[in-house]
Amino acid sequence: MPSLISPAERDYILKGVECNIRADGRQRPDYREVILETGVVSQTSGSARVRIAGGTDVLVSVKAEIGPVQVDPETGDGADKGQIICSVECAPSASQQFEGRGADDLNNEITQMMSRILCNNTTSSYTSTAASTTGSSTTASRQSSGPGGINLQKLCIIPGQQCWILYIDALILDYGGNLMDAIFMGTRAAIFDTRIPKTEVQDLGDGQFEFEVLDDAEDTDPVEGREDMPICITLNKIGACHIVDASPLEELCTEARLVVAVNRSGQLCGLQKGQEGGIEPSLLLEMIQFGKTMGQTLIKQLDTKIKAEADADLAKRQRGEPVHKLGFFAQ
Amino acid sequence: MREAEPSTNEREFVLAALKEGARIDGRKFYDFRTLRLSFGSDYGAVEVQLGNTRVLAKVSCEVIRPFPDKPTEGFLTFNTELSPMASSAFEVGRQTDEEVLVSRLIEKAMRRSRALDTEGLCIVAGEKVWSIRVDIHFLDHDGNLVDAACIAAITALLHFRRPDVTVVGEDVTIHTLEQRNPVPLSIHHIPICISFAFFDNGERVLVDPTYLEEQIKEGDMTLTLNVHKEVCAMSKAGGIPMELDQILQCTKIAVVKVTELTALIQEALEADAKKRQVSRK
Amino acid sequence: MSRVELLSPEGLRIDGRRPAELRKITSTTAVLSQADGSAYLEHGNTKVLAAVYGPREARHRALVLHDRAIINVEFNVAPFSTGERRRRTKNDKRLLEMASFVKQTFEPVVVTTLYARSQIDIYLQIIQHDGGTLQACINAATMALIDAGIAMTDYVCACTAGWVEREAAIDLNHIEESSDTSEVTVAMLPKSGKITLMQMESRLHVDKLEEVLSLAGEGCKQMHVVMDKTIRDRAEDLAAKMAV
Numbered sequence: 122m123p124s125l126i127s128p129a130e131r132d133y134i135l136k137g138v139e140c141n142i143r144a145d146g147r148q149r150p151d152y153r154e155v156i157l158e159t160g161v162v163s164q165t166s167g168s169a170r171v172r173i174a175g176g177t178d179v180l181v182s183v184k185a186e187i188g189p190v191q192v193d194p195e196t197g198d199g200a201d202k203g204q205i206i207c208s209v210e211c212a213p214s215a216s217q218q219f220e221g222r223g224a225d226d227l228n229n230e231i232t233q234m235m236s237r238i239l240c241n242n243t244t245s246s247y248t249s250t251a252a253s254t255t256g257s258s259t260t261a262s263r264q265s266s267g268p269g270g271i272n273l274q275k276l277c278i279i280p281g282q283q284c285w286i287l288y289i290d291a292l293i294l295d296y297g298g299n300l301m302d303a304i305f306m307g308t309r310a311a312i313f314d315t316r317i318p319k320t321e322v323q324d325l326g327d328g329q330f331e332f333e334v335l336d337d338a339e340d341t342d343p344v345e346g347r348e349d350m351p352i353c354i355t356l357n358k359i360g361a362c363h364i365v366d367a368s369p370l371e372e373l374c375t376e377a378r379l380v381v382a383v384n385r386s387g388q389l390c391g392l393q394k395g396q397e398g399g400i401e402p403s404l405l406l407e408m409i410q411f412g413k414t415m416g417q418t419l420i421k422q423l424d425t426k427i428k429a430e431a432d433a434d435l436a437k438r439q440r441g442e443p444v445h446k447l448g449f450f451a452q
Numbered sequence: 453m454r455e456a457e458p459s460t461n462e463r464e465f466v467l468a469a470l471k472e473g474a475r476i477d478g479r480k481f482y483d484f485r486t487l488r489l490s491f492g493s494d495y496g497a498v499e500v501q502l503g504n505t506r507v508l509a510k511v512s513c514e515v516i517r518p519f520p521d522k523p524t525e526g527f528l529t530f531n532t533e534l535s536p537m538a539s540s541a542f543e544v545g546r547q548t549d550e551e552v553l554v555s556r557l558i559e560k561a562m563r564r565s566r567a568l569d570t571e572g573l574c575i576v577a578g579e580k581v582w583s584i585r586v587d588i589h590f591l592d593h594d595g596n597l598v599d600a601a602c603i604a605a606i607t608a609l610l611h612f613r614r615p616d617v618t619v620v621g622e623d624v625t626i627h628t629l630e631q632r633n634p635v636p637l638s639i640h641h642i643p644i645c646i647s648f649a650f651f652d653n654g655e656r657v658l659v660d661p662t663y664l665e666e667q668i669k670e671g672d673m674t675l676t677l678n679v680h681k682e683v684c685a686m687s688k689a690g691g692i693p694m695e696l697d698q699i700l701q702c703t704k705i706a707v708v709k710v711t712e713l714t715a716l717i718q719e720a721l722e723a724d725a726k727k728r729q730v731s732r733k
Numbered sequence: 734m735s736r737v738e739l740l741s742p743e744g745l746r747i748d749g750r751r752p753a754e755l756r757k758i759t760s761t762t763a764v765l766s767q768a769d770g771s772a773y774l775e776h777g778n779t780k781v782l783a784a785v786y787g788p789r790e791a792r793h794r795a796l797v798l799h800d801r802a803i804i805n806v807e808f809n810v811a812p813f814s815t816g817e818r819r820r821r822t823k824n825d826k827r828l829l830e831m832a833s834f835v836k837q838t839f840e841p842v843v844v845t846t847l848y849a850r851s852q853i854d855i856y857l858q859i860i861q862h863d864g865g866t867l868q869a870c871i872n873a874a875t876m877a878l879i880d881a882g883i884a885m886t887d888y889v890c891a892c893t894a895g896w897v898e899r900e901a902a903i904d905l906n907h908i909e910e911s912s913d914t915s916e917v918t919v920a921m922l923p924k925s926g927k928i929t930l931m932q933m934e935s936r937l938h939v940d941k942l943e944e945v946l947s948l949a950g951e952g953c954k955q956m957h958v959v960m961d962k963t964i965r966d967r968a969e970d971l972a973a974k975m976a977v
Contacts, residue, residue: 162861163778165813176766180860182813213807214784214856216767290812294782294858295765549833556830564934671841673931683942686917686933690837693927696950700943707939 126373134374138359144370145175150415152366157306157423159314159430166287167315171307175368176297178215181289181307183315187278187334188286203276203284207235208291209304215296231291231304238351238382238391239271239289239308270349270384271312275342278320279330285317287344298368301380305352306423312350313427316341351390352420353382354412358400363408365415379405381412385420389413455541455667463668470656477503477662482705484660487713489607489720495634496612500604503662504594509604510587511612515626518574518581526573527583530558532590532601539593557598557687558588561643561676562605565684569638575617575624582614584637595662598674602645607717610639611724641678643685644713646706648673654694657702659709673699675706679714740898747909752902753948755892755955760873760963762880768856770881774873777906778863783873785881787853802848804839806832806855808870814862831867832857835874838920838930844884853883864907865893867918867932872956879964888960889929891920892952894945896937901945903952919949923957926950 134144141148154174161180162168168182191204209231211224218224276285289311291304318341322332357367357375364371372378376398382391389409394400400408458466466476475481485503492498496511518525532555534542542548562568573582586608588601613634616627649661649669661669671691676684683703688694740746750756756777765771768784791797808828835855843853855877857870868891875889894903895916902909905916915937920930928950937945 162780162813164815164861168813178765180811182811184813208812210809210811212782212784212809212856212858213854214765214768214771214782214809214858217786217789288812292811292858292860295767297766549829552826552829553833556826560934565936677939681939682936683933683939684936686931688928688931689834690840690929692841693922693925693929695927696943696946699928699931699946703939703942 126370130370131374134371135360138362138364138371141362143364145368149362149364150411152419155303155306157310157426159310159427160434166317167311167313169307169310169314171303171310173297173299173303173366176295177299177303178293178295178297179300179303179307180292180294181304181311182292183308183311184288184290185285185315185317186288187283190277190281190284192281201277201280202273204286205240205271205273205289206286207239207289208232209235209293210291211293211296215293231300234301234380234391234393235289235291235304235308238305238353270346270351270390271344272346275345276317278332279322282330283332287315296369298372299355299366301353301355302366305382306419309347309350309352309420309423310427312344312347313431315344315347317344318342348424349384349386351382351384352416352423353380353391354416354419355380356408356412358398358404358408361404363404363411379408379412381409381416383413383416383420385417385424387413387417455539458664458667462664466664466668467651470651470658475658476664481657482659482709484709484713485662487603487716489603489717491611491720491724496608498604498608498611499591500600500607502596502600502603502660504592505596505600506591507597507600507604508589508591509601509608510589511584511608512587513582513584513612513614515575515580516583517579518577520578523578524574524581525570526581528563528568528570528573528586529583530555530562530586530588530605532558532588534590534593534597537592538590538597542593553687553689554598554601557645557674557676557685558601558605560685560687561602561645562586562609565641565643565676565678567606567639567641567643567684568609569640572638576619580624584609584612584614593663595664595666596647596660599645599647599660602643602676603713603717606639606642606644607721609637610642610717610721612637641680641682642714642717643676643678644710645674645676645685646709648675648702648705650692650694654692654698657698657705659705673702675703677703677706677710679711681707740900740902744900746897746902748906750904752897752900753951755904755952756906758956758959760876760960762876762963762967768877768881770877770879770883772873772876772880774869774876776865776869776872777904778861779865779869780859780861781866781869781873782858782860783870783877784856784858785854785874785877785883786856787881787883788848788851789854791850791852797850797852800849801845802843802851802853804836804843804845804853804855806836806839806857806874808832808835808857808859810859810862814859831870834867834930834932835871838871838889839874839878841929842885842887842889842922843878844886847884853878862907864905864910865918867891868893868904868920871920871930872960876960876964880967887922887924888957889920890923890953890956890960891918891930892949892956893918894949894952896941896945901941901948903948915945917945917949919946919953921950921953923954 137143156172159169161170162182165182166185171179209228211227278284289308319335320332322330325331356363356379358377359374375396377400378395380393384390488501490499499508534551536542586605613636616632616635618625649658649665650671673688675686758776760774762772764773765784768786770785772783774781788802796803808831855874859866871889871891892903893905893916895905895914897914910916915935918932921928
């Protein structure tokens with residue numbers, strides 16, 4: 122990530138955005154080409170790799186493991202719910218600044234953002250109250266599905282004792298701007314790809330339960346509620362206009378950044394403003410609206426592609442052909 | 453703090469002497485420095501002097517719960533800290549590269565080679581096991597810390613006596629040293645590390661380099677063997693590339709050295725045992 | 734733990750290979766956009782990504798050497814790389830040791846005197862771990878360094894070898910590693926046949942050592958052929974593009 126930008130470059134980008142011509146020839150609402158592939162890491166329950174042309178490379182994996190249920194001491198909530206634990210790591214290969222402890226701040230910021238949107242996180246923060254005031258939102262944490270849309274109750278095995286914990290790990294391998302969008306797209310694809318083994322619960326009576334994990338590779342459940350998972354669109358305000366999918370140089374020019382998380386029904390799932398600049402209220406509403414429409418279109422396109430890939434894979438497996446994943450060999 | 457590099461004069465002198473077949477301190481290429489072992493009054497305290505390099509090892513034990521997935525295995529932990537007392541190049545709290553390598557080598561030599569029988573440390577399966585802790589302190593650094601530390605650690609473990617334990621059903625009594633004689637640990641074999649230093653494009657091979665020789669060396673290798681001619685660990689990282697035959701030659705030298713050193717250690721332990729018996733009488 | 738039969742009576746290993754057979758190796762270079770050189774290596778199921786930045790200005794002025802470049806290696810293990818999800822802290826001694834080994838392996842091979850007062854960074858990312866990580870990392874790092882255009886005297890090819898039950902075998906996978914077999918990792922310079930790195934952690938009798946080491950040397954030569962092919966293909970590709 123270039124951490125310096127000259128005044129000449131800044132001016133060039135600013136003027137370009139005003140005239141609706143960006144540095145790489147795109148227009149303001151244009152997205153770069155995205156390459157997505159699921160099932161790249163074999164030892165996980167689900168995985169996906171997202172590459173945005175221009176450099177950003179993110180690998181997301183979902184691992185389902187069994188663990189004790191976590192009960193919230195204040196509300197008594199959570200005894201019948203599974204858990205989702207997110208973590209984001211920037212590999213030092215992504216950029217010069219991420220060596221050693223340099224990536225810690227960025228890791229924490231993105232992890233927090235993911236947790237707020239995907240998990241049943243009841244910690245109240247400035248941003249979640251902002252979301253609840255800006256129109257219809259589903260941040261109510263008393264529903265059986267968290268704000269991330271995933272049905273946590275289905276992840277519970279034995280109420281009060283054991284549940285499935287989904288560990289969502291994102292690894293940023295290369296930086297080319299627009300990390301948040303890539304991570305969320307990858308997470309959505311990875312969750313679509315995730316298969317959780319079925320469990321058999323035996324009631325031994327007296328409140329004692331025993332469960333067994335069925336080890337059948339074919340007989341697995343997909344994650345419930347995954348269609349309602351939100352993705353996010355990052356809008357960067359440069360000058361008086363806003364752009365989508367910023368490249369690293371454009372990110373350095375942004376005065377204010379708005380991350381809009383929206384799900385397929387158009388509901389706003391999360392909102393976060395970053396950087397030091399300010400946004401006028403009228404522009405803010407326009408940006409949110411734009412983000413919502415763009416998000417919904419993106420979700421539709423993502424879903425068709427993911428479904429097509431899954432169908433193709435299934436057809437191949439039924440024919441007995443091995444399924445080859447390109448992984449890093451995709452150009 | 454960066455250690456001062458040897459001057460060009462010193463460097464050339466050492467290399468010229470090696471070409472003529474002599475080492476600075478008069479030893480032959482494959483000679484170890486004089487090894488002196490002194491035991492403390494407690495069981496399990498040993499100080500090793502290898503020339504000017506001094507290392508102190510102290511073994512202690514306590515009873516703790518085992519890991520749930522390994523209910524019959526005890527614990528063996530090594531704690532090495534290179535303090536600035538040994539050399540001004542080491543700093544408190546910061547882990548240098550050398551420290552990582554030294555501690556990992558000792559762990560590999562002792563723990564991975566299964567020198568100590570951890571199953572024999574079990575008292576009550578799933579509840580109480582012995583945890584043996586070896587603290588290694590480096591007092592003076594004059595080259596070849598690894599060998600000295602390894603000798604110190606294994607001698608301390610051989611010297612150590614743990615309190616005797618009787619288990620009657622659920623009742624566990626740990627006898628103090630007055631009540632019953634303490635019991636030695638069950639050690640399968642004695643791994644000894646031998647470090648080599650390479651000079652002159654790999655032509656000259658030295659055993660047990662001093663600090664000065666270590667700073668000038670072109671490459672190094674550490675072999676850990678025991679008397680039964682088994683290689684427990686081998687580590688050659690970087691430095692000048694060596695031919696396979698040269699490495700096999702070093703293994704032959706190491707076998708001879710290990711037999712010598714093991715004999716020395718056994719002698720010292722027996723001498724100490726006799727001394728203790730005499731003093732008890 | 735049940736005793737797994739590592740070597741069948743016919744001489745086939747647990748994954749169907751012969752003792753002197755390497756796993757399937759695929760590799761590609763120039764996968765990352767920000768790094769000066771990068772390589773991705775798949776050695777069976779072990780997947781490693783190497784990125785090289787450099788030579789560039791050193792981060793810590795105190796470490797700068799006046800006549801040569803310093804090499805800095807950092808390891809990163811993904812939490813999903815092993816069968817059980819496990820988060821490794823950056824200061825894990827094992828990782829620090831491996832990083833130190835990689836650094837020491839490349840110091841004599843990279844012509845550091847050409848890049849005085851600068852720093853060459855090698856970042857290794859382990860995406861999936863199925864035995865033989867150190868060898869895969871060294872091989873990936875070699876290709877990434879070549880891709881970055883950093884001057885080296887020779888390739889560094891690494892291979893593991895061990896004594897599996899009755900025979901010496903090369904390229905051990907995870908199951909063979911975790912059972913009580915002795916394993917040696919050897920890194921070799923193919924032109925001269927000399928060994929730069931040799932690492933062993935388990936017990937092996939001296940008499941068997943020679944056989945295991947020479948077999949590892951053979952394995953390294955095979956690795957060299959594979960790596961060389963990838964680099965040459967890429968170079969031809971680039972030359973063809975430039976010619977247009």
